[in-house]
Amino acid sequence: MPTFVYMTRCDGCGHCVDICPSDIMHIDKTLRRAYNIEPNMCWECYSCVKACPHQAIDVRGYADFAPLGHSVRVLRDEEKGTIAWRIKFRNGKKDFDLLAPITTKPWGTGIPKIAELPEPSDDMRNSQLLFNEPKYVRMDDGDLNTLESNGLKLKEGVYY
Amino acid sequence: MSNPFAELSATISPGLMQFYVVLMILLVVAGVILDMKHKQSAKYFFANAKKAQKSAKRTLSDGEKTSLAIKTLTSEVLTSSEFCNEDRRKSHLMTMYGFIFFVLSTAVLIFGYSDPETSTPFIWWALWHLGALSLCIGGYWFWFKIRVDVSSEGLPWNRVERADLFILSLLGTATFALLWSITGAMLFFGLFIISSTVLFGGVYWSKFAHMFFKPAAAHQKKITRADGSRENLPDEYDLTDAEVQKKFPDIPEYMGKNPPNMGLGIKREKPNHY
Numbered sequence: 243m244p245t246f247v248y249m250t251r252c253d254g255c256g257h258c259v260d261i262c263p264s265d266i267m268h269i270d271k272t273l274r275r276a277y278n279i280e281p282n283m284c285w286e287c288y289s290c291v292k293a294c295p296h297q298a299i300d301v302r303g304y305a306d307f308a309p310l311g312h313s314v315r316v317l318r319d320e321e322k323g324t325i326a327w328r329i330k331f332r333n334g335k336k337d338f339d340l341l342a343p344i345t346t347k348p349w350g351t352g353i354p355k356i357a358e359l360p361e362p363s364d365d366m367r368n369s370q371l372l373f374n375e376p377k378y379v380r381m382d383d384g385d386l387n388t389l390e391s392n393g394l395k396l397k398e399g400v401y402y
Numbered sequence: 403m404s405n406p407f408a409e410l411s412a413t414i415s416p417g418l419m420q421f422y423v424v425l426m427i428l429l430v431v432a433g434v435i436l437d438m439k440h441k442q443s444a445k446y447f448f449a450n451a452k453k454a455q456k457s458a459k460r461t462l463s464d465g466e467k468t469s470l471a472i473k474t475l476t477s478e479v480l481t482s483s484e485f486c487n488e489d490r491r492k493s494h495l496m497t498m499y500g501f502i503f504f505v506l507s508t509a510v511l512i513f514g515y516s517d518p519e520t521s522t523p524f525i526w527w528a529l530w531h532l533g534a535l536s537l538c539i540g541g542y543w544f545w546f547k548i549r550v551d552v553s554s555e556g557l558p559w560n561r562v563e564r565a566d567l568f569i570l571s572l573l574g575t576a577t578f579a580l581l582w583s584i585t586g587a588m589l590f591f592g593l594f595i596i597s598s599t600v601l602f603g604g605v606y607w608s609k610f611a612h613m614f615f616k617p618a619a620a621h622q623k624k625i626t627r628a629d630g631s632r633e634n635l636p637d638e639y640d641l642t643d644a645e646v647q648k649k650f651p652d653i654p655e656y657m658g659k660n661p662p663n664m665g666l667g668i669k670r671e672k673p674n675h676y
Contacts, residue, residue, distance in 0.1 A: 250619065254550050255486055256673035269550055272563050293668060295486050297635055313634040323657065323664035326636035334457060339636045341650040343657050349667040 243302035244284035245291060249275050251298035258290035258299060292318040292325065303329070308336075320349065405522035406583045407511045410591070416516035422595075423512055426602040433605025434614060440606070443615060451622055459630025470624045478620040487672075490548050496540025497572070504533030504576065531583065537576035545569060554674050568608035571601035 245267070247258075252275040258267040259276060266280045267290050276299070278284055291299045303314035311332035318325045323345040330337045345352075362373070389396060407419060438444045462470075477483045482498065485491035507530040515522040551557040562570070574597030582590035605611055626633050639646045641661050647654045653661070 253484075253486070256550060256554050257669070259554075260673040261668065269555060271551070271555075271557075272565050274550055274565060295669070297633070315633075315635045317636045317638070319638070320667040320669055321663050321665065322639075322641055323661060324639070324641065324653070326639065328634060328636035330457075330634055341636070341639055341646070342652055343661075345664055345667070346656050348662060348664045349670070350665070 243304075244281035244286065245278050245299050245301050246281075247276050247278070248298045248300065249273070249277075251296045252276050252294075253296060253298075255295065257293045257295060261289045261293045263287060263289060288316065292316055318344070323349075405511055405515050405527060406586075407508075407516045408518045408520075408522060409586070411516050411518055413588075416512070419512045419516055423509055426598065429603045430605055430610070433603070434611045436606045437611045447615075447618065447622070451625075454622075454626050454631045454633065455629070457631040457634070462625065462629050466628060467625065470628060471621055474617055474621040474624055479617050484616075484620060487548070490544070493540045493544045493548055496536045497544070498540075500533045500536030500538075500540060500576070501572065502533070503529045504537060504579070507533060531580070534576040534580045534583075537572065538580065541569060541573045541576065545573065564607065565609070567600070567604055568610050571597050571604060571608070575601050 254269055254274040254276060256269060256276070259269060261267075264280075264283050264285065266278055266283050267276055268279045269275070270277050276290075286301050288301060291301055297315070297317065300315065302310075303312060308314070308329055308331060313330045314327065316325065316327050323343055325342055325344050327340040328337070329340075407416075410419070482491050482494045485494060507526045510526050511522065511530060514520075515526065545552075546559050547553060549559075551561065552559050575594060578590045578594035578597055581587070582594050601608075601610070623633075639650075641647070641653055641657065642659070647659065
């Protein structure tokens with residue numbers, strides 16, 4: 243189900259317009275409030291819902307995790323670095339919250355400074371590996387990653 | 403430094419001026435009632451409030467409701483705290499207080515001092531002019547710079563929509579009032595009366611009624627936060643609380659027992675790329 247805007251809560255600030263990856267959140271030229279111009283093209287990424295400072299945008303959640311008519315609302319708190327969800331069933335009996343971190347370091351401090359790294363040598367340029375590959379995927383550094391090497395066991399019914 | 407309405411009384415009788423002011427008040431009242439009936443905003447507002455009350459986690463006492471009403475008055479109404487954009491907030495404060503002082507002093511000047519025989523106290527003369535000036539500064543700042551159409555959508559400032567009826571008639575009222583006071587030209591007086599009649603008589607078609615429903619909506623929002631219904635939004639957790647850390651173990655595991663303030667992420671930048 244695509245996003246929709248509660249017009250009485252929206253103040254037309256434009257955060258949703260800026261963040262929408264499909265570029266379908268627009269400001270209505272007459273009412274100066276945001277609206278979804280093309281609901282068919284909305285993939286329900288929730289970016290606008292999370293970015294809205296007034297919680298004026300909502301999405302009807304999928305029926306595969308709660309029966310229809312439920313409410314699923316989200317509160318993204320940048321300063322705390324968390325995201326909170328609340329899912330409430332239609333009859334109000336099931337009402338639960340979820341809370342998860344969205345960053346572990348202050349925003350903007352964990353950006354890799356690639357410009358300061360040494361230039362790759364010709365060997366590295368001609369290699370099949372991409373930038374940083376041995377280090378990040380450990381193809382030949384510390385052997386291959388396997389279930390055994392990580393102390394895990396193959397579980398029945400789990401697809402790896 | 404003379405009262406423009408006292409000078410006007412040579413042409414228009416003070417009784418007629420007073421009748422006009424009363425007529426404008428009645429037009430505002432009628433416009434607000436018609437607007438509410440047409441949009442059924444009051445009906446839906448109270449229906450929503452009842453729905454929210456059903457999912458409330460606790461009942462608020464009358465004392466708590468009063469203290470929330472006082473908070474709404476001191477925060478949203480008097481200082482326009484609901485605006486995220488600081489410039490927009492400043493501009494709104496200038497237009498709002500300018501409008502209040504302008505309208506109040508107009509009523510005082512017309513009802514108290516429109517007789518050329520009585521001398522007008524300086525304070526009312528000054529409030530009338532300063533109110534109009536503040537309205538003009540805040541209003542034109544909004545019109546040329548802050549409006550989303552101009553600041554973000556890249557539309558020309560002279561593109562006019564029906565939604566601009568309120569701001570344009572407000573600006574017209576203040577601008578022509580000042581010009582009339584400075585020049586004494588009846589042309590500006592005529593334009594001043596036309597703009598103010600459109601402003602007060604056009605409540606049904608403009609956003610004038612927001613001064614009544616915005617405080618009501620802000621108060622209702624505060625009530626939903628206090629009674630726990632929160633418009634179905636999740637709670638705001640204190641991440642250092644041991645109970646919260648026990649309920650959501652991911653928080654202490656990835657962020658530590660006492661997570662720092664992460665600062666602003668996407669909200670560091672003003673949205674202006676659309």
